[in-house]
Amino acid sequence: MRRYAPLLLVALCAAGALTASYAVSARWWAAAGPLLALTVLGGFDMAQRRRALLRNHPLVGRLGFPVREPETPPRTEREGYEFLVPSMSPLPPPEEEPRVRVGGPDCRLPYDMALLNVSAMSFGALSSRAVLALGRGAALGRFAQDTGEGGLSDHHLRGGGDLIWEIGSGYFGCRTSDGGFEAREFADKAALPEVKCVSLKISQGAGPGGGAVLPGAKVSAEVARSRGVPEGEPVISPPNHRVFSTPRELVLFLARLRELAGGKPTGFKLCVGSRRQFLAVCKAMLAEGVTPDFVVVDGSEGGTGSGPPRFADRLGMPLTEGLITVHNALVGAGLRDRIRIGASGGVATGSDIVKRLVQGADYTNAARAMMSALGCVRAHRCHTDTCPVGVATQDPRRTWALNVGDKAQRVHRYQRATVRGAVRIMAAMGVPEPSGLTPGHLLRRTDATTVRSYAELYEWLEPGVLPAGPPASWAADWAAADPDSFG
Numbered sequence: 297m298r299r300y301a302p303l304l305l306v307a308l309c310a311a312g313a314l315t316a317s318y319a320v321s322a323r324w325w326a327a328a329g330p331l332l333a334l335t336v337l338g339g340f341d342m343a344q345r346r347r348a349l350l351r352n353h354p355l356v357g358r359l360g361f362p363v364r365e366p367e368t369p370p371r372t373e374r375e376g377y378e379f380l381v382p383s384m385s386p387l388p389p390p391e392e393e394p395r396v397r398v399g400g401p402d403c404r405l406p407y408d409m410a411l412l413n414v415s416a417m418s419f420g421a422l423s424s425r426a427v428l429a430l431g432r433g434a435a436l437g438r439f440a441q442d443t444g445e446g447g448l449s450d451h452h453l454r455g456g457g458d459l460i461w462e463i464g465s466g467y468f469g470c471r472t473s474d475g476g477f478e479a480r481e482f483a484d485k486a487a488l489p490e491v492k493c494v495s496l497k498i499s500q501g502a503g504p505g506g507g508a509v510l511p512g513a514k515v516s517a518e519v520a521r522s523r524g525v526p527e528g529e530p531v532i533s534p535p536n537h538r539v540f541s542t543p544r545e546l547v548l549f550l551a552r553l554r555e556l557a558g559g560k561p562t563g564f565k566l567c568v569g570s571r572r573q574f575l576a577v578c579k580a581m582l583a584e585g586v587t588p589d590f591v592v593v594d595g596s597e598g599g600t601g602s603g604p605p606r607f608a609d610r611l612g613m614p615l616t617e618g619l620i621t622v623h624n625a626l627v628g629a630g631l632r633d634r635i636r637i638g639a640s641g642g643v644a645t646g647s648d649i650v651k652r653l654v655q656g657a658d659y660t661n662a663a664r665a666m667m668s669a670l671g672c673v674r675a676h677r678c679h680t681d682t683c684p685v686g687v688a689t690q691d692p693r694r695t696w697a698l699n700v701g702d703k704a705q706r707v708h709r710y711q712r713a714t715v716r717g718a719v720r721i722m723a724a725m726g727v728p729e730p731s732g733l734t735p736g737h738l739l740r741r742t743d744a745t746t747v748r749s750y751a752e753l754y755e756w757l758e759p760g761v762l763p764a765g766p767p768a769s770w771a772a773d774w775a776a777a778d779p780d781s782f783g
Contacts, residue, residue: 302354377741380650381749383726389719394729396658398493400589400634402551404559407458407492410439411649411715411730414707415640415661416462416497416565418446420510420519420531421678423695425703426670426687431455432700433669433707442661445497445508445533448485449522459490462565463553464497464508466533468523477539479556486557493590494557496550498537498566501594501612501641508533513681516690543573543580544779551586563590565640567612571621575762575777578629582763583779587634591626592661593618595641615641616655620754623656628770630760646717653730654738654750669710670703 317323399406414434419427421444434441434457441457443449445464452459463470463482470482486494500508510519510531520527540546546564554562568574581587595615613621619639626632639657643649644665652660664672671685683689686698727733735750742748755769766774776783 389723414441415663416442416444418444419449425698427451429703431457432704436708460493483556493561496564543576547580561589563588565592568618572773580779590636592638628757628762649718
């Protein structure tokens with residue numbers, strides 16, 4: 297295989313130099329010695345189990361991967377720079393990390409969500425070992441793993457962690473032969489004890505308005521069985537759902553999913569595009585007296601290997617605007633106390649968590665950072681099935697390099713350290729728990745001489761104000777929002 301060619305070449309050269317040192321001249325030892333040392337080093341690279349890049353690319357992997365994304369330090373003088381407000385009377389960090397109870401009045405089996413969880417990543421997009429390592433890491437740290445829309449695979453279940461089963465427009469894992477929704481299969485799988493919540497995917501940050509794509513090269517026999525699709529053929533999810541076409545039908549379908557799931561928390565994920573459309577969903581909730589248990593807001597800055605690059609960062613609201621829109625809409629409609637909000641897109645550090653909580657979220661999800669914990673080196677080869685570290689490939693010759701036990705520990709340690717960092721930041725701000733965070737705790741530099749808080753930068757609605765009489769800035773969208781049309 298080509299990735300082992302450099303080591304093989306070095307070994308052959310070492311053998312040649314060693315032969316020449318005996319047959320021709322002892323001077324050849326000057327070349328044989330270093331070459332033998334490199335050969336031994338390459339063998340060590342293949343035998344070690346901590347770094348998948350070195351296992352798959354011995355010797356060459358030590359040079360690093362040229363496409364890694366550099367990290368740049370924040371520039372406090374730059375317009376748009378944001379920072380949190382510390383307190384002159386800080387608090388000691390609490391011993392117990394806070395958790396968020398997810399489950400509205402119609403939910404019979406609420407779930408206590410961690411502040412940071414594994415965002416949606418499917419088996420097929422990720423390798424079986426990567427999915428398993430994420431699940432075992434989640435089990436160690438008592439946080440949740442979103443399955444992604446690729447179905448509920450055996451590798452998710454083997455991980456032993458809490459699962460959020462995501463259902464996309466392809467209905468993989470609960471799919472009829474013609475690509476529709478299969479209620480009985482859904483109910484059987486949703487009843488599994490590992491499944492704690494069900495999430496209906498409307499859209500995702502890096503590809504709103506288009507269905508996800510899994511290249512045929514990654515549709516192995518096992519992936520095909522898991523999804524109920526032909527082996528070796530590209531899998532393209534439809535851009536829209538068959539089972540609903542209006543906000544009212546969406547809300548009623550969510551209620552049906554929750555009932556089929558035995559009362560487990562059920563919600564939906566979207567990348568917000570139109571405030572009017574989301575208000576139409578809020579009107580449908582009010583009209584039907586039915587609410588989801590959670591809404592996950594995906595920012596347009598989120599990454600994916602399953603959508604067209606031309607969509608990324610060009611369609612949909614960034615996470616900040618999306619979060620504030622959803623939070624305000626639910627507050628203004630008088631529904632916020634029944635619905636939890638998750639935030640996904642670019643979350644990586646403790647300060648990221650706190651920032652998103654200030655902006656209206658109750659908890660956060662991370663994908664890119666969790667992949668980094670698995671050993672991802674940003675090779676941008678997810679769609680080619682040639683991931684150099686075995687994270688995003690179905691090629692068994694590459695996935696063997698990913699050590700599940702080691703990576704599970706890394707995922708666990710990363711999540712624990714990040715949540716602890718968030719809790720310590722809140723304590724330094726004098727805030728004992730997430731509910732104490734307010735828009736005034738986050739500041740942004742708007743120009744060279746002006747700093748303003750989020751309380752000043754954005755409008756924040758009062759509970760129930762939209763049905764009672766919306767403010768002028770929301771009046772037109774609220775009046776135009778139609779529970780029977782996405783418009």
